[in-house]
Amino acid sequence: MDVFAALADPVRRELLRALTTGPSRVVDLSAAHPISRPAVSRHLRVLAEAGLVTADDRGRERHYRLRPDALAPVAGLVAELVSEPQSGAAPFAASVLDGLDLEVRRTGRERRSDPATRTSVPTEETA
Amino acid sequence: MDVFAALADPVRRELLRALTTGPSRVVDLSAAHPISRPAVSRHLRVLAEAGLVTADDRGRERHYRLRPDALAPVAGLVAELVSEPQSGAAPFAASVLDGLDLEVRRTGRERRSDPATRTSVPTEETA
DNA sequence: ACTATTGGTAATCGATCAGTTACGTGATCG
DNA sequence: CGATCACGTAACTGATCGATTACCAATAGT
Numbered sequence: 001m002d003v004f005a006a007l008a009d010p011v012r013r014e015l016l017r018a019l020t021t022g023p024s025r026v027v028d029l030s031a032a033h034p035i036s037r038p039a040v041s042r043h044l045r046v047l048a049e050a051g052l053v054t055a056d057d058r059g060r061e062r063h064y065r066l067r068p069d070a071l072a073p074v075a076g077l078v079a080e081l082v083s084e085p086q087s088g089a090a091p092f093a094a095s096v097l098d099g100l101d102l103e104v105r106r107t108g109r110e111r112r113s114d115p116a117t118r119t120s121v122p123t124e125e126t127a
Numbered sequence: 128m129d130v131f132a133a134l135a136d137p138v139r140r141e142l143l144r145a146l147t148t149g150p151s152r153v154v155d156l157s158a159a160h161p162i163s164r165p166a167v168s169r170h171l172r173v174l175a176e177a178g179l180v181t182a183d184d185r186g187r188e189r190h191y192r193l194r195p196d197a198l199a200p201v202a203g204l205v206a207e208l209v210s211e212p213q214s215g216a217a218p219f220a221a222s223v224l225d226g227l228d229l230e231v232r233r234t235g236r237e238r239r240s241d242p243a244t245r246t247s248v249p250t251e252e253t254a
Numbered sequence: 255a256c257t258a259t260t261g262g263t264a265a266t267c268g269a270t271c272a273g274t275t276a277c278g279t280g281a282t283c284g
Numbered sequence: 285c286g287a288t289c290a291c292g293t294a295a296c297t298g299a300t301c302g303a304t305t306a307c308c309a310a311t312a313g314t
Binding site: 025026027037038041042045059060061062 | 259261263
């Protein structure tokens with residue numbers, strides 16, 4: 001499942017928010033949310049497939065950790081849509097992408113061609 | 128349908144990208160995508176419910192225009208998840224939110240309290 | 255060793271979604 | 285006017301999703 005579909009579910013978004021305070025176990029996450037533990041487990045699997053979380057196996061426990069880099073396509077889409085094509089560059093959006101250690105410039109219409117900063121990462125998984 | 132669910136569909140994301148070059152009619156949008164016109168119409172309705180587009184009725188034509196402000200919850204979530212709680216502030220994410228003329232600070236754990244810049248808009252529709 | 259805890263998986267069910275074809279409505283053009 | 289164009293809606297279908305209960309494997313504690 002891709003990142004956007006993973007974020008479509010409010011429960012999954014809530015799980016991601018819960019992980020901002022640090023890695024958590026499945027039991028704790030399911031205790032904090034009004035759904036059964038298998039449901040949480042499935043949601044975590046979806047989030048893991050999307051790259052948004054990773055699991056650290058520690059004995060019989062499994063600690064899920066947030067992986068914010070996987071949000072790059074989302075930030076990239078926001079950057080694409082917010083930037084007005086005729087208004088020059090997209091000054092604001094760039095900094096979030098910096099926060100995600102990925103190059104997601106290339107707002108679709110090949111805005112500038114600055115070979116130094118352009119590497120390889122596509123704007124989205126469909127590209 | 129909320130913004131995240133609206134963005135979950137790749138066709139809808141593609142429609143939004145098509146609208147970055149300016150308002151378009153339904154016929155043109157459906158001609159550029161491999162789905163039928165009613166399908167495009169339904170997708171546009173979903174996007175309109177999410178606030179991501181608006182329709183300008185001009186005679187028998189209907190011009191759909193992009194509404195980037197509706198991306199605020201998305202940018203807000205990215206800001207929430209990217210900011211590390213123990214690493215101080217969230218410097219990068221803030222600027223995207225500026226680009227969306229909305230205040231989506233308040234990353235959950237009431238990070239600072241700067242009454243001058245905080246107004247009213249919640250981080251997400253669930254809040 | 256026995257038992258309790260942690261966590262994933264399988265089977266099932268109901269609901270929602272995305273797509274199509276067919277149809278109806280209002281505006282434009284000859 | 286009559287024909288056409290643009291657009292939305294209705295009805296229907298196949299696929300996917302989310303949740304639950306029941307079950308199984310592995311680790312930890314006594």
